[in-house]
Amino acid sequence: MTRTITNPGRSKAKREVKTEPPNSIVATSGLPSPPVLAVEAARAGKHVIVEKPLTGFFGPAATPRAEMRRLALAAADGVLGACRDAGVRLCYAENWVYAPPIQKARRLLAASGGPILRLVGEESHSGTHAPINKRWETGGGGSLLGKGCHPLGAALYLKADEGMRLRGAPIRPVSVLAEVAQLADTEAFRASAPRYLNTVEGADVEDWGSMLIVFDDGTVAQISASDAVLGGIRNQLAVYGAKAVVFCNINPNDAVRAYAPDPAVFAGEYITEKIETKAGWTSPQPDEDWMTGYPQEMQDFVESVALGREPLSSGALARDVIAVIYAAYLSAAEGRRVSLGGASA
């Protein structure tokens, strides 16, 4: 039995969590939020599915990034600790780990035998109308957190998997250099009408960020996220190995290509996430859920509980993602490379 409970902090939700039957799996939240329910669920002996990202810092934008980082990691550790203490499974719903192109990349890289030298990943689109995602107090961060967690999660997963394969232990990120910006808060953007990006007045989080990550084996990852990209969502990861290259095009890809001379032509049919017009050539997703890894993820979570094993996307990955992203915020704020040393241990 899986049950989704998404009203964190409400006492009714807390009661519901506790009254689920034994061995049930509780999925909590759908947005960055303090992981209150996840902890409650774990304490009530339920296995827990947490959304990506696991948690974050929720408070004033002026808070020093080092403090943000400390609090976000403490929150993450709280969930991991609660699950460990309760002996329940923590499933991290990072669907990119399960997206068919990412898993195919993993198998191809494993077949090649050689290491991954460089990963280049991005999740981007044209923003959101939801003010909740545009402020630190409610969103816990901007593009880097809300969108960057996806390609980052996949990159960390692939390097950890490679480490297990090549040396019996995960390869770990050791440092991050990052830059962030509010591209839609520039004078040039404000002067440019009409606006096609979804912007929110009073946003205080970044709408673009890029992280240059170094792993403990000397290899690297470049992970970017943006809310200032027109033309439909971009979910892409390039994997440059010593012996092979694999490009994962979760979205867009050309399984279907369609054209309409006018946006009204396809008014009644879904094209792809976040595209501004249905006119012109587009790449409609025949089954976005499948290509994005949702059913595969749920299958693994249920199996992980049923078989008593870790899911592919686990609490350790969830915590690493938080560790890297908040180190990136610190890096961008202080203009310096940040070590992940103790923090990501």
Place this chain on the structure above:
Amino acid sequence: MTRTITNPGRSKAKREVKTEPPNSIVATSGLPSPPVLAVEAARAGKHVIVEKPLTGFFGPAATPRAEMRRLALAAADGVLGACRDAGVRLCYAENWVYAPPIQKARRLLAASGGPILRLVGEESHSGTHAPINKRWETGGGGSLLGKGCHPLGAALYLKADEGMRLRGAPIRPVSVLAEVAQLADTEAFRASAPRYLNTVEGADVEDWGSMLIVFDDGTVAQISASDAVLGGIRNQLAVYGAKAVVFCNINPNDAVRAYAPDPAVFAGEYITEKIETKAGWTSPQPDEDWMTGYPQEMQDFVESVALGREPLSSGALARDVIAVIYAAYLSAAEGRRVSLGGASA
């Protein structure tokens, strides 16, 4: 309960068909063959899944095409009649009908509201080492039958669906003009070493064919099939509508793109059907079964039986495919347009 029984003509298989439990579904054959088991299964009261193509003509290459056509249609009618008489469901395992890109095309075209003016489809690859597929006596035809049945099935399905939507009755094919060739049986090919196509000595069927089909609404389809195409299987359908265009790239598509400097690099991992080398850039399928429509097809077949409705890919489609392809053989042999008039009714 679904059971696959694939040894047509063997008395043991016939016994097995009869001893399946009531309301079970029996899948018969995996290659063009006389539909003996399908008829047996229907007579035994089992629902029947037949492979594509439904059947064919199996005999000497010198048989006049008109006779081939008559016999193939009689065999097809035999299966349809047996199922009708027994009151069992006939499921035609044309996976293209269920391939996600084809279904997405159907929905996009329906959303557009306008008619399909022209379809261009192809299934091709580099041939087969199996002599059984290369002779009329065992294969019932060549590329047009074994591979052309797929894009033809999808094209006929889409036009029938459009007819139901626009005028309450299927749009039907009315004529076909076709050409076939044995490209690997030419002097130029024989003189060219080394050979990369999979050729079979003594083949008497075509390794290329193309059909120009006219529908009863004046629109057209161009359906091609070849066993003389290097570079991996091509499963593609272009749909040109009055208001929209949709390209379906079942295979290849760019959901994953991979590169290996040497074929040995990916030795341990599947790339895609029928590609001659794993070197260079390829389009590995992350899940070929899914993209090709197999699980979706089985879901529909089981539902069609459970819910007492026709499957999307039905016996009527199976028969139409046979009618068009054998008319195409007749057209190519006699060098003239062949009417599908009575034959496809």
Place this chain on the structure above:
Amino acid sequence: MTRTITNPGRSKAKREVKTEPPNSIVATSGLPSPPVLAVEAARAGKHVIVEKPLTGFFGPAATPRAEMRRLALAAADGVLGACRDAGVRLCYAENWVYAPPIQKARRLLAASGGPILRLVGEESHSGTHAPINKRWETGGGGSLLGKGCHPLGAALYLKADEGMRLRGAPIRPVSVLAEVAQLADTEAFRASAPRYLNTVEGADVEDWGSMLIVFDDGTVAQISASDAVLGGIRNQLAVYGAKAVVFCNINPNDAVRAYAPDPAVFAGEYITEKIETKAGWTSPQPDEDWMTGYPQEMQDFVESVALGREPLSSGALARDVIAVIYAAYLSAAEGRRVSLGGASA
């Protein structure tokens, strides 16, 4: 000195042709037309550049196709004869022969050493507002003539080139089976509003045609043309060889990919020929003239005159194109394969 004179039949144009300086090259016409000026120019001792197609049949739609074919070939022979008699060079301005992708295909195929087994080519777009192109009397034919001449010219050129390379003589087309249709003249199309294709009331020529051509070495070509294709011009040729495959994407290709959320965004900049909207994703041509072969064509023509050699795209090719297309018209009208035997000699 090259001079373009484009008013066939006008006495002033005729005078101009005659008064050009010696050894000049005269380019005649820009549309299918009776080759009056070309003959005049040749008789006046000028080298001649003729547009594609070389000529055609210009008369009532009800004229029997065999008669159309006879007259079109006679007109073609008239130009070839006039040039031969006058000892001037006849340059056939089929730019596809010179388009960089086609020439690269030629070189790759030559490097492979093996024969071309099959060519699949198409030029298509969304029609024209010019009534002149939509009637036999003024256009000499429809899509097959005006657009199909391009991929057909390239296909004939590549097979002729291959023949010279492999056996010292051109490989020649021997038969054609064709179908044509007026897709925009169907009830289904007329019932579908709004209209996005450029249609002309009273059109009497085809807006789609497809030809299945067999060469004297047993290999084949599939050449299609349509004025009923939305989404921008399509100029594509696929070459399936015994040892290699080459796809030529003259247009569209992905050298540049652009996106605009609204058609007004790119209002001031060219995208590509015949696209209905500048919204959505498009493939803008950075230099359509270059990719389409125009400067390369002129270079070859001038060199051919200066160096006293045949251009790559010569009168023989021009005549073959007419021979195949009018045989295709005959094939489609009579529903039978038409031999090119004597006609294309």
Place this chain on the structure above:
Amino acid sequence: MTRTITNPGRSKAKREVKTEPPNSIVATSGLPSPPVLAVEAARAGKHVIVEKPLTGFFGPAATPRAEMRRLALAAADGVLGACRDAGVRLCYAENWVYAPPIQKARRLLAASGGPILRLVGEESHSGTHAPINKRWETGGGGSLLGKGCHPLGAALYLKADEGMRLRGAPIRPVSVLAEVAQLADTEAFRASAPRYLNTVEGADVEDWGSMLIVFDDGTVAQISASDAVLGGIRNQLAVYGAKAVVFCNINPNDAVRAYAPDPAVFAGEYITEKIETKAGWTSPQPDEDWMTGYPQEMQDFVESVALGREPLSSGALARDVIAVIYAAYLSAAEGRRVSLGGASA
């Protein structure tokens, strides 16, 4: 008259430079090198074409990056000063500025009217066998300098052009954060046989680098370069504007796509720069020079001299590229954001 003289430091070359006729254009060097000849040519009154990058730091790897930066900028300023003093034109041979996809992007962005918010560019391939490029003493830097100069040059050019268009003055880079690595010098790479990348023993320069650049209008660029990328050269720039997106695929693109089952098939024909195998699917360039901007560049240089105007790719751009790249080296070495303030003025 253009003359290429490429033996810097040799007295004969110096004499040649001086003896060129007046108003000639001298192209100097083809690799990063101290700009001795360029200065000599300018002093001799010749217009100068310099290769990209303009110059660099040539000395021990252990030299502090701040010192490297100081010396490289001094060398750059030396060339600019010499040309200014002599009143000759300085042409910076950054072909990306002239590559048709980049110029098309410029026109499309200008048509859109809005600012560029973000640029993502990369030039990468599989390294070089030339030890000269792999050491600071002879190469002046690694991937960032030798390859990164291209996408960086294009990005700086496009933002400068936008500034002229939107506010009458170039938009300038203000800071850079960078990371570099020697991916082929890792234990994981060394342990992985066989090797497919072109590595050089004793290399002391980076084989990967990535720069996060902020412009004075608050917008950003992400510029990467690598010598550790298999599968053929990658020359790509993505331009994300407020109103439009443009992707420039200089290389690879799909104007031609080819397949060979074996690398020997295309042995006699060029495919693309730096690809390790001619097997599988590749993207052969029909005319790499044209697509890369070489003839267009020369045309502009000759015109700039003839018409007495600045070339599109000028000395100012050449100097900016050096300023950003050596600031990036400093950033990566010290792990901090580096201001371009005075340095790039």
